Amino acid sequence: DGGITQSPKYLFRKEGQNVTLSCEQNLNHDAMYWYRQDPGQGLRLIYYSQIVNDFQKGDIAEGYSVSREKKESFPLTVTSAQKNPTAFYLCASTPPGGSNQPQHFGDGTRLSIL
Amino acid sequence: QKEVEQNSGPLSVPEGAIASLNCTYSDRVSQSFFWYRQYSGKSPELIMSIYSNGDKEDGRFTAQLNKASQYVSLLIRDSQPSDSATYLCAVRYYTGANSKLTFGKGITLSVRP
Numbered sequence: 001d002g003g004i005t006q007s008p009k010y011l012f013r014k015e016g017q018n019v020t021l022s023c024e025q026n027l028n029h030d031a032m033y034w035y036r037q038d039p040g041q042g043l044r045l046i047y048y049s050q051i052v053n054d055f056q057k058g059d060i061a062e063g064y065s066v067s068r069e070k071k072e073s074f075p076l077t078v079t080s081a082q083k084n085p086t087a088f089y090l091c092a093s094t095p096p097g098g099s100n101q102p103q104h105f106g107d108g109t110r111l112s113i114l
Numbered sequence: 115q116k117e118v119e120q121n122s123g124p125l126s127v128p129e130g131a132i133a134s135l136n137c138t139y140s141d142r143v144s145q146s147f148f149w150y151r152q153y154s155g156k157s158p159e160l161i162m163s164i165y166s167n168g169d170k171e172d173g174r175f176t177a178q179l180n181k182a183s184q185y186v187s188l189l190i191r192d193s194q195p196s197d198s199a200t201y202l203c204a205v206r207y208y209t210g211a212n213s214k215l216t217f218g219k220g221i222t223l224s225v226r227p
Contacts, residue, residue, distance in 0.1 A: 033214070042118075042202060042217040043158070050212060058214070090157055100146050100165055103204075103215055105157040 002027045006091050006106035012114045013078065013085055021076045021109045023091035031094040032074040033103060036060060036087045043090060049074055078111065086112050116141050116207045120218035128226050133190040135221050137203030140184070146206035147179055147186045151199045152220065158202055162188060193225045 004025045013019045023032065031050050035043040045058030049068040063082025068074050078085045088110050092103040117140040127133045135149075146165055150158035164170045164177040164186065176189040186205075190197055200220040206213050 035217075040219070042120075042219040045214055045216075048212075048214060056212060100163070102146075102148050102160045102163050104160065108157045 004091060004093055004104060004106035006089075006109050008109060009107065011109055011111045013111060014114050016080045018077055018079050019085075019111070021078070021089055021091075021111070023074045023076065023106060024072055025074075025093045025106075026072060027093060027095065027104075028071070029093035029095050030071070032068070033092040033094075034058075034064075034066065034074070034076045035090045035092065037090060038087050046076065046089075116205070116216050118203055118205050118216050118218040120203050120221050123221035124224065125221055126224045126226060127193050129193060129195060131193050131225075133193045133197065133223055133225070135188040135190075135201050135203075135223065136185060137187065137205075137218055138185045139203075139205045139216075141205070141207055142181070142184065144205045144207060147177070148204040148206075148215070149175075149177060149186075149188045150202040150204060150217075152202055153199045190223075193223075195225045195227050198223060198225050 007022045033048040034046040037043050044060050046064050047066040049055035055066050055068050065077045088108050090108045091106045094103050095101045119138045149162040151161050152158040162177040164179045170177045174191045178187045200222045202220045203218040204215045
């Protein structure tokens with residue numbers, strides 16, 4: 001079945017460590033997004049990519065990095081510069097067809113500090 | 115900064131009642147509006163999208179859009195305990211050649227059996 005796969009489901013980070021969250025989609029979607037959700041809060045955009053080898057910063061990009069080497073994959077690295085990484089991270093993608101298309105989400109990765 | 119406000123809540127209704135969820139947004143040129151449902155610990159799932167002024171119905175759900183007043187609402191008829199969740203309003207904003215969704219903080223709905 002087509003969908004968006006995020007892994008791992010749970011991740012723990014040690015002080016000073018970089019960690020990478022995986023997001024893979026087999027929907028042939030061009031645009032992909034990373035969001036962060038804190039308890040009781042909405043989703044805040046970290047990075048997004050409309051096409052391969054191109055991406056833009058969202059509203060809270062500091063302390064994060066991404067790459068988009070393949071259409072199917074949009075990994076997010078949480079660097080040691082992100083001092084408060086504990087959150088629920090959601091990856092999303094949008095089908096082609098213009099701005100009326102909704103975003104569809106993966107199941108998320110829950111990141112905690114050890 | 116583009117804003118999406120969901121200020122009412124949490125909301126509690128008895129089973130079978132109508133639940134009304136409201137959302138306001140700041141950018142008049144926005145064209146696309148979405149309602150997502152998010153169960154505790156899960157990712158958001160799309161339940162309604164609306165693009166034109168007026169009402170759009172899908173089963174027990176009705177989305178209402180008023181672009182002049184810059185609000186979008188979601189009505190849930192015959193509310194069920196399984197509707198208990200957080201409902202996120204999302205508005206698509208344009209930034210040059212790109213567009214992105216901005217989400218409200220959500221309204222938590224509890225349906226009492």
